[in-house]
Each structure stands twice: as structure tokens, then as C-alpha cells.
Amino acid sequence: MNRITARRRHPLARYAVLLLALVLIGGFYTLVTAKSNERADAAIASGKADDVAEGKKLFELSCSSCHGLNAEGTKQGPTLVGVGAAAVDFQVSSGRMPMANPGPQAPRKQPAPWVNETTIRQLAAYVQSLGGGPAVPGNEQVDAALGDKAKGGELFRANCIQCHNFVGAGGALTQGKHAPPLHEATERQIYEAMITGPQAMPVFNDSIITPQQKRDMIAYIVGVRDEPNPGGAGLGRVGPVTEGLVAWIVGISLLILAAIWITAKKRQAQ
Amino acid sequence: MSTGPVPKPIAGPSNFIDERIGAGTFLKRNLRKVFPDHWSFLLGEIALYSFIILLLTGTFLTFFFKPSMGHTVYEGSYDALKGVTMSEAYASSLHISFDIRGGLLMRQMHHWAALLFTAGMMVHALRVFFTGAYRKPRELNWLIGVLLLTLALLEGLTGYSLPDDLLSGAGLRITEGVAISLPLVGTWITFFLFGGEYPGEDVISRFYSLHILLIPGILLALITAHMILMWVQKHTQMPGKGRTNENVVGAPFYPAFMAKAGAYFMFTFGVIALLGTFAQINPIWLFGPYNPANISAGSQPDFYMGFLEGALRLMPAWEINLFGGSGGTLPMNVLIPALVPMGIIMTGLALYPFLEQWVTGDRREHHVVDRPRNNPHRTSIGMSAITFYGLLWLLGANDEIAAFFSVSLNWTTYVGRVLIFVGPFLAYVITYRTCLGLQRKDADIIGHGVESGVIKRLPSGEYIEVHVPPHPAIEALMRDKKPVPIIAGADSDDPDGDGIPSKGMRSPLGKLRAKMSKAYGGEKIALTDGHAHGHEEHAAVGSGEDDKPSLTH
Numbered sequence: 001m002n003r004i005t006a007r008r009r010h011p012l013a014r015y016a017v018l019l020l021a022l023v024l025i026g027g028f029y030t031l032v033t034a035k036s037n038e039r040a041d042a043a044i045a046s047g048k049a050d051d052v053a054e055g056k057k058l059f060e061l062s063c064s065s066c067h068g069l070n071a072e073g074t075k076q077g078p079t080l081v082g083v084g085a086a087a088v089d090f091q092v093s094s095g096r097m098p099m100a101n102p103g104p105q106a107p108r109k110q111p112a113p114w115v116n117e118t119t120i121r122q123l124a125a126y127v128q129s130l131g132g133g134p135a136v137p138g139n140e141q142v143d144a145a146l147g148d149k150a151k152g153g154e155l156f157r158a159n160c161i162q163c164h165n166f167v168g169a170g171g172a173l174t175q176g177k178h179a180p181p182l183h184e185a186t187e188r189q190i191y192e193a194m195i196t197g198p199q200a201m202p203v204f205n206d207s208i209i210t211p212q213q214k215r216d217m218i219a220y221i222v223g224v225r226d227e228p229n230p231g232g233a234g235l236g237r238v239g240p241v242t243e244g245l246v247a248w249i250v251g252i253s254l255l256i257l258a259a260i261w262i263t264a265k266k267r268q269a270q
Numbered sequence: 271m272s273t274g275p276v277p278k279p280i281a282g283p284s285n286f287i288d289e290r291i292g293a294g295t296f297l298k299r300n301l302r303k304v305f306p307d308h309w310s311f312l313l314g315e316i317a318l319y320s321f322i323i324l325l326l327t328g329t330f331l332t333f334f335f336k337p338s339m340g341h342t343v344y345e346g347s348y349d350a351l352k353g354v355t356m357s358e359a360y361a362s363s364l365h366i367s368f369d370i371r372g373g374l375l376m377r378q379m380h381h382w383a384a385l386l387f388t389a390g391m392m393v394h395a396l397r398v399f400f401t402g403a404y405r406k407p408r409e410l411n412w413l414i415g416v417l418l419l420t421l422a423l424l425e426g427l428t429g430y431s432l433p434d435d436l437l438s439g440a441g442l443r444i445t446e447g448v449a450i451s452l453p454l455v456g457t458w459i460t461f462f463l464f465g466g467e468y469p470g471e472d473v474i475s476r477f478y479s480l481h482i483l484l485i486p487g488i489l490l491a492l493i494t495a496h497m498i499l500m501w502v503q504k505h506t507q508m509p510g511k512g513r514t515n516e517n518v519v520g521a522p523f524y525p526a527f528m529a530k531a532g533a534y535f536m537f538t539f540g541v542i543a544l545l546g547t548f549a550q551i552n553p554i555w556l557f558g559p560y561n562p563a564n565i566s567a568g569s570q571p572d573f574y575m576g577f578l579e580g581a582l583r584l585m586p587a588w589e590i591n592l593f594g595g596s597g598g599t600l601p602m603n604v605l606i607p608a609l610v611p612m613g614i615i616m617t618g619l620a621l622y623p624f625l626e627q628w629v630t631g632d633r634r635e636h637h638v639v640d641r642p643r644n645n646p647h648r649t650s651i652g653m654s655a656i657t658f659y660g661l662l663w664l665l666g667a668n669d670e671i672a673a674f675f676s677v678s679l680n681w682t683t684y685v686g687r688v689l690i691f692v693g694p695f696l697a698y699v700i701t702y703r704t705c706l707g708l709q710r711k712d713a714d715i716i717g718h719g720v721e722s723g724v725i726k727r728l729p730s731g732e733y734i735e736v737h738v739p740p741h742p743a744i745e746a747l748m749r750d751k752k753p754v755p756i757i758a759g760a761d762s763d764d765p766d767g768d769g770i771p772s773k774g775m776r777s778p779l780g781k782l783r784a785k786m787s788k789a790y791g792g793e794k795i796a797l798t799d800g801h802a803h804g805h806e807e808h809a810a811v812g813s814g815e816d817d818k819p820s821l822t823h
Contacts, residue, residue, distance in 0.1 A: 104678075149349060149350045149352075150349075150350060150351055150352045150353050150354050151353075153350050153351065153354065153558060154354060154558075157436065157558045157561070157564045157566075158561075158563065158564055161436075161564065161565070161566040161567060162564075162565050162566065162567060163567050164567060165566055165567040165568045166436060166437070166556055166557050166558065166566040166568075167556050169568065170567070170673055171567025171568050171669055171673050172567075172668075172669045172670075172672035172673040172679040173679065174678075174679055174680055175678050175679070175680055176676075176677070176678040176679075178672075178673055178676070179567065220350060223349070223350055224350055224556065227350070229550045229553070230367070230368070230374060230550070231374055231378050231549075231550030231551065231553060232378075232546075232547060232548040232549045232550045233548060233549050233550060234550055234553075235549060235550060235551075237553070237556060238568050238670060239437060239568050239569070239570045240437075240552075240570040240571060240572050240573065241568070241570050241667045241670045243381075243385065243549075243551050243552070243572070243573070244385065244572065244573025244576065246545070246549055247382065247385035247386060247389055247545075247573065248389055248573070250541075250545065250549075251382065251385065251386050251389065251541055251542075251545060252316070252386070252389050252390070252393060254537075254541050255316050255386070255390075255537060255538060255541055256309070256313070256393075258534065258537040258541075259309040259310070259312035259313065259534065260309040262309070262312065262530050262533055262534055262537075263307050263308060263309045263311075263312065263530065
């Protein structure tokens with residue numbers, strides 16, 4: 001006991017304690033985060049290392065002209081090191097990548113003919129192997145049926161509608177950029193967009209919005225999108241602009257026609 | 271019609287009333303009142319009948335609406351908002367939409383009727399403006415109309431805010447922004463209006479009182495005054511055969527005009543009911559409850575507020591900080607768009623009859639209206655104003671335009687900033703030239719007649735087209751054209767020939783007035799101009815074998 005007490009007063013003791021603490025925390029961190037890297041490692045381990053090789057071929061063929069031969073990025077396109085498989089799945093499955101022509105923003109379009117589940121998986125594996133990043137979410141993670149619509153709605157209104165509109169009809173951003181409508185986005189794509197922040201969109205990582213909350217938001221978006229319009233034709237669900245158009249083009253036009261009809265037979269002066 | 275003895279159950283009560291309030295003479299005098307017939311004279315009735323429907327549907331809505339900003343948790347039947355905290359106003363609006371039988375239909379009809387109310391007032395006002403029907407003795411009724419339009423905007427704004435959904439909250443926030451931007455009194459007015467810091471707890475119930483009691487009360491009184499004045503002054507009539515400033519040509523109120531007016535009410539009701547049934551309007555459940563922290567892309571006001579929204583979006587961010595900010599801030603980026611366009615349009619509307627009188631010196635009574643082409647400057651000023659208003663209105667939706675047509679949002683603003691100055695000018699020039707062109711066309715028809723489509727070969731071998739005189743009704747319409755008056759002494763610098771300009775024209779203002787009068791008034795294209803050339807064609811009318819004028823071609 002005495003010996004310890006004596007050493008506790010040693011001039012270097014405080015540094016030793018600090019070092020010990022750092023080692024402990026660092027070790028603990030490595031243990032914990034190793035778990036999330038497991039998926040990529042597991043992919044390679046479970047015989048999908050071929051995916052990486054195949055993905056590299058696809059990448060060189062269709063993506064490298066803008067993103068560089070080693071995905072290091074060029075003037076035309078950003079580096080893909082660290083963007084993760086989720087980003088690849090989102091961009092390619094929604095047809096945004098490969099981009100048809102340069103513009104302020106890549107629009108959603110029909111995916112290229114070579115795009116299918118396998119090629120996306122291979123490309124994603126290749127990009128994931130470059131520097132990790134968010135992985136493709138599992139089916140259960142994006143299942144709208146497991147989310148709480150009402151809670152998701154509150155989160156959606158707080159975080160998304162300032163760009164995407166109250167029903168996800170999309171909206172304009174600066175200089176030709178836009179927040180796309182969410183009408184065609186799949187549940188998985190919505191989730192991936194949140195974790196990767198494509199194009200003009202900010203990243204909503206798991207510490208800002210938990211995976212459960214993301215699922216709630218998906219439940220709201222998908223639920224409201226599929227909900228019928230109880231009041232008749234939805235008029236694009238974009239608010240008063242189309243309502244004003246209808247009031248003038250349908251309402252006033254019909255009433256003017258009626259007025260013309262009613263007064264068609266005139267009295268003439270004798 | 272054979273009038274036998276009046277049945278006793280009718281004669282008894284009729285006599286009773288007649289002997290006490292003298293209704294018989296009143297009715298006898300007024301039931302046969304003559305109303306001129308033209309489709310554009312019915313446009314104001316769109317607003318009148320929409321107002322009636324607004325009163326009816328609005329009363330229904332008050333039975334179930336709770337004008338309270340108290341917090342509550344929604345437990346109604348709309349799934350996507352279950353368990354969400356919201357105000358009682360919003361919850362009761364949802365209740366009306368989903369749980370009250372016929373509630374959604376009533377809400378939608380109320381909203382569509384509100385849009386048609388304002389739109390009807392606008393087309394009616396345009397008709398009155400472009401035909402000069404506001405001229406003496408109808409200036410007061412015109413002023414009442416301008417007041418009605420202003421109140422309708424206010425009524426719309428308060429009504430739009432009531433459901434307390436996210437979109438109405440956005441409008442309320444802009445209202446607050448405008449109020450607080452006023453110099454000196456802004457903060458005080460805002461705190462007074464909202465009962466403290468925005469949004470407070472009071473604004474919905476205050477707007478409710480304004481929306482269902484005060485403003486509709488004033489509207490109803492003014493509409494009544496508008497109708498009585500119209501009745502007393504008699505309706506204007508279109509120019510035409512046998513129509514003068516001393517008579518009214520048309521159908522008697524009973525039975526002809528009453529039937530038409532009744533039918534038109536049914537049409538208005540029908541259109542509003544159809545829209546309310548088949549077109550969804552203001553789906554508040556999709557917007558969610560109001561929360562000052564949230565705002566949606568594509569937040570827009572109803573169409574009649576669109577021009578204010580557009581002005582706000584066009585305005586560059588210009589602020590004046592007095593004494594380095596310690597003397598307060600003048601937020602010109604809010605003050606100008608909130609006050610200037612509204613001021614130009616409403617003040618311009620109100621003053622126009624008096625300005626025109628000042629410029630033309632025309633103090634006569636007018637009961638026959640102008641064809642728009644025959645007062646080209648008035649028509650051009652009107653089209654300029656429409657362009658100014660229309661551009662602001664259009665650019666109020668510039669984010670929707672940018673998103674829908676995939677153009678840059680910034681460029682819609684830049685282009686708009688130029689167009690708002692250039693557009694009205696272009697509209698003026700184009701309209702003016704068009705009016706003169708139409709006047710020339712009239713002169714041509716009066717001078718030459720109408721092309722008959724019959725080609726005739728003369729003995730000399732020359733081919734000419736036979737022209738026939740226009741239909742008498744059309745000719746009467748065209749011949750009614752009178753030059754716009756000019757104030758005495760304005761058309762020449764020296765009317766008396768003594769080298770001295772007339773008295774009123776000596777001051778700078780007098781000189782300006784004379785100049786304006788000369789430009790505004792006068793005969794631009796005389797109807798006789800058409801005679802100046804083409805006498806041979808004219809002769810061909812006489813030499814044609816069909817003496818009967820035909821308009822079948």
C-alpha cells in the first residue's frame with residue numbers, strides 16, 4: 001500500500017493516468033465501431049470480394065470519367081472515397097447517376113440499361129471498399145409499416161418541408177437547384193437520402209435523427225402520399241397557386257359562359 | 271293574361287300589408303324597373319351571389335369552429351395527426367373536415383366562394399373601368415366598390431388565418447412582419463394585434479371576431495348601399511341603336527331580369543358546389559398544425575394576396591439603419607412591397623374618376639358607356655395596371671414556376687425586377703396602338719362597309735370585292751363614338767387669338783393639365799377617315815345587284 005501511495009505522488013503519475021485513460025477509451029471505441037465496419041468486412045469475407053472487383057470494372061466503365069479512375073474526384077465530379085454504399089445505391093437506383101449531362105443538379109430519371117440489383121450491389125461494394133461510409137439500410141430499417149406516422153409527420157414538418165413542401169411535392173432552391181418531389185422515391189431511397197445527403201441536401205445522421213425516427217418519417221411520407229384526397233381532385237397538392245388557377249380558369253370562365261348564355265337574347269329598342 | 275278576381279287567401283294578406291306599409295305603390299314603381307342587358311353586366315353578380323353563399327356556409331362553419339389557441343391533443347379520425355399537439359382552432363377545423371357530416375363540403379364551398387367573391391369583384395371592377403361606367407354620377411358607387419375590394423382582401427386574410435394550420439401561420443407571420451416593420455409604431459401595433467409576443471394566444475379569436483362579425487357587417491352594409499345606388503342611378507347601358515343618356519333600354523326587373531338574376535344565382539351556386547365537391551381546396555390536414563419554427567416550400571397566399579407576396583419576393587434586401595442602428599431600422603425590403611403596390615393600385619383605382627374629370631374637364635352625366643377602344647389612353651392605363659398587378663401576382667408564385675418549369679429561381683427574380691418596370695410600359699404602348707387600330711377598323715367599316723366575299727369583274731376587266739353596309743345594330747354601336755373631351759383652351763396655345771393663354775393654363779400645373787388633356791382627349795381616328803380613299807369600292811356597293819344588305823358572310 002505504501003509503495004502505491006508513494007508512487008501516486010511521483011511527478012510522472014498524472015501522465016501515466018492520462019495515458020491509461022486514453023488507451024482505455026481508444027480501445028473501447030475500436031471495439032464498438034468495429035461492429036459497424038463488420039458489414040463491409042463481412043461482405044468481403046462472405047465471398048463477395050468478387051463484387052468489389054466487378055464493381056471496380058463497372059466503375060471504370062461508367063463513372064470514372066467524372067469521378068476519376070480511383071474515385072479520387074475530378075473537376076467534373078466529387079471524390080467517392082468515404083461516401084459509402086448507401087450513396088451509390090441511392091444515386092444509381094434513382095437514375096441520378098450516371099448523369100446524362102452536366103447541370104446544376106442531377107435529376108431523377110429512368111436508370112441506365114445496365115443498372116440492376118446486382119450491378120448496384122457490386123458498384124456499392126467497390127465504393128464501400130474505398131473508405132467505408134454509410135451502408136445500405138436493411139429492409140426492416142426502412143419498413144414504413146413499422147413507423148409511427150404522426151410522430152414522423154412532426155419530424156417531417158420540422159426538418160424536410162422547407163425544401164420538399166408539406167406533402168413532399170418538391171420545391172425550388174437557388175440557381176436552378178431543386179428539392180425533388182418525393183412521389184417516386186422508394187422507402188429505401190428516402191432513408192439513404194437522409195444518411196448520405198445527396199446533392200443540395202444536408203445529412204441527417206443517426207445522432208440528429210435516430211433510425212427509429214427516420215422510419216417514422218418514411219411512414220408519414222409514404223402514408224400521406226398514398227392517402228386519397230377526401231376533397232376531390234388534389235390539384236397537385238401544391239397549395240393555393242393551383243387553387244387560384246382553377247378559380248379563374250374553371251370558376252370565372254364557367255360563370256362568364258353562363259352570363260353570355262343568359263343574356264344571349266337581347267331586347268332591341270323599338 | 272286574364273286577371274280574374276284575386277283569390278281571397280292572397281288578396282287578404284296583400285291588402286293588410288299594403289294598407290299599412292304601402293308596399294303596393296313601391297312595388298308597382300320598382301318591379302317594372304328596366305335593366306339593360308349585356309353579359310358583362312352580370313359579372314358583379316358573381317361577387318354578390320358568392321357573398322350570399324359565403325354567409326350561408328360561414329354560418330354553418332361557426333357552429334363547429336372553436337376560435338381558440340388553447341393547446342389540445344388531436345384524437346380525431348385523421349390517422350396521420352393522431353396524438354399531435356395542436357391548437358383547438360386547428361383541431362376543430364380538422365373535426366369539421368373529417369367528422370362533421372358535410373363539413374368538408376361546406377369548408378371547401380366557403381373557400382371556393384371566397385375566391386370567386388374576390389375574382390368576381392375584380393372582373394366587375396375591370397368591366398366598370400374599361401367602359402368608363404364610373405363616370406358622373408357614379409363616382410361614389412365606384413368608391414364604395416374600391417372599399418369593398420379592400421375589405422374583401424382583409425376578410426380573406428383574416429379567414430385564411432383562422433384554421434391555424436401551417437400555411438395560414440405562414441401568412442400570419444408575414445402579417446406580423448409587415449406590422450412590425452412600420453416605423454415608430456410597428457412594435458406597438460404588433461404587440462397590440464397579437465396580445466404580446468408573436469404568435470401569442472389571442473390572434474385567432476381576434477381575427478374570428480373581425481372575420482365573422484365586423485368585416486362582413488361592413489361588407490353587407492356597403493353592398494346594400496352599392497345596390498341601392500345602382501338602383502337609384504339606374505344601370506349604365508352599352509352604346510347602340512336608340513340608346514341615349516336619357517333612356518334605359520332593356521328588360522323590366524319583373525319578370526325578365528328577375529328570372530335572369532335568379533338563374534345566375536343558381537349558376538353561381540352550382541359552380542361553387544361543383545368546385546367544392548370535385549376540387550380539393552386548402553387541405554389543412556396535409557399542412558399540419560402551425561408551429562412558428564416550421565415553414566414549407568411553396569407556402570403561398572390565396573390568389574388575391576399573391577401580388578403582395580410577389581412584391582415581397584422581388585424586393586432587394588434594402589434596410590436603412592438610422593444613426594448606425596441606434597436610431598432604429600427602416601426595413602425598406604418589407605415596407606415598400608407591403609405598402610407601395612397596394613397603395614398604387616387601390617389609390618389609383620379610387621382617384622381615377624376624379625383625375626380623369628380633372629384632365630378632360632368632363633362634368634356631364636354619362637349613362638351610355640364607352641367602348642374601350644374609343645378612350646385609348648384609359649384602356650392603356652388599365653392594361654398597364656393589369657400588367658403591373660399581374661406580374662407581381664405571377665412572381666408571387668416564382669418558386670412554383672421555378673420548380674415546375676425547371677428554371678432558376680434567382681433568374682425569375684432578376685427578370686421580374688426588370689419586367690415590373692418595362693412590362694407596364696410595353697403594355698401601354700401595345701394597347702394604345704391596338705385601340706387606334708380598332709378605331710381605324712371601325713372607320714373603315716363605316717366608310718367602306720363589310721367585305722361580302724363576292725368578287726366582281728368590271729367591264730374594264732378589273733376585279734373588285736363587293737362591300738355591303740354593316741348590320742344596323744353594329745353600325746349604331748360604332749357611330750356612337752364621341753371624342754374624349756378636352757378642357758377648353760387646351761387644344762391651342764392661344765384660343766382667343768389675342769396672344770394671351772387662358773387664365774387657368776398659366777400656372778405650371780395648368781400647363782401640365784392642358785398638355786395632359788390634349789394628349790388624353792380628342793378624336794384620334796375620326797369615323798369619317800374611312801371615306802378618304804377607296805371610292806370605287808364604295809361605288810361597287812351601289813352597283814351590286816343585291817340591294818338588300820347582307821351580313822351572312
